[in-house]
Amino acid sequence: MTRPPTAAQRRLIETADPVTGRLHGTEHQLTALVRRGLAFRHPRPPHDHFLTPAGHRIREAVPGAPAEPAPDTPDTGVFAARVGGEEKPPGPGPARRREVHGAWQGLLELRRMTNPDGAADRPCGWERAHLVRAAALALEAAGHRPAGGDADGYRVRATPQPEAVAVHAPDAETLTACAATLERAGWQVGEYTEPRTRARYLLASPRRV
Template sequence: MTRPPTAAQRRVIDAADPVSGRLKGTPAQLTALVRHGLAFRHPRPPHDHFLTPAGHRVREAVPGPPSGGPAADAPGAGADSGVFAARVGGEEDGADRGPARLREVRGAWRGLLELRRMTNPDGGTDRPCGWERAHLVRAAALAVEAAGHRPAGPGGGDGYRVRGTPQPEAVAVHAPDEATLRACAATLEQAGWQVGEHTEPRTRARYLLASPRRA
């Protein structure tokens, strides 16, 4: 993409489904987004259009100077945009486990499984898809939260925390005790992630290193 999307194209991008990235717009708008690499046309009927990872980045971009890191991986990302965001741990509202939040999380997880079905080459839902590889922290956090695990509050507490790492395609998952850590590991493995348990050299705290499984 050599130039930013037009106002009309931006409205189409902003209105995309928050999890699957499914787009609605005129044929001309959708064709233009495909031409600029912001969308793709699914090869199977009904041939819907979806955001590419580049299109997701455009939608998630916050106006202003770059922050030096992916906004989607920061705690609380999306909280002010009205778009669903899985809790990575550390958010002010992380303790909210009311019925509305539970419905949001379960709906987002169902949407992500559908996205896997539509975008994985073999239609498999047993492993992460391209969107998850482009949004590692959010994807791992959604899998963990959808399984019923509690995220940590802003002061830490008894919940999980999902954070990015310098390693490609890997996230770190921290928990306050061994039982919670192993429960999160089992959840991620069931969701199609490869998981290993490691020890932080300085503090000796145990944590998980998780990567999306490819096959």
């Protein structure tokens, strides 16, 4: 039976980057996580260490680690893509755009590192485990406006369907643009009608091949 990580290793895992899983620690600490299969050393310089899927699972079980954000989740100081409709959204501006761009580039690198064939054109395991956050990041990084305050825009929501999120938009043009962005980001997208309200929405799932 595999021994659980030590308290020191858990602290290292808990403070990993929430999107890329990049770790910071001494060479001895990082090597110990690699031996346990909880981290891997990137083959390219500067040879940073990142959490494996097993490491991400442990991180999400650590008390205090950020979970899937709800629309009314307050700002905790940890980056989270705008899902639309947040009660206290982060302020817009150059700093937010840089933050979103950095998170998207980090996610593309995570795809290259963790997809079996190194492909960056389709979602990776982390995205399949964080569907709402992943879809929202793709939309925000592409410049789409999320709903919030006096502005109406996209809203990304979880669904009962496995590996699928719903994306709502205020008009057909915005909905079509969101669909195109998600398809370019490696998602399979279909447009549907809500039976009760007759509103159109997208159902998006991460593409596997």
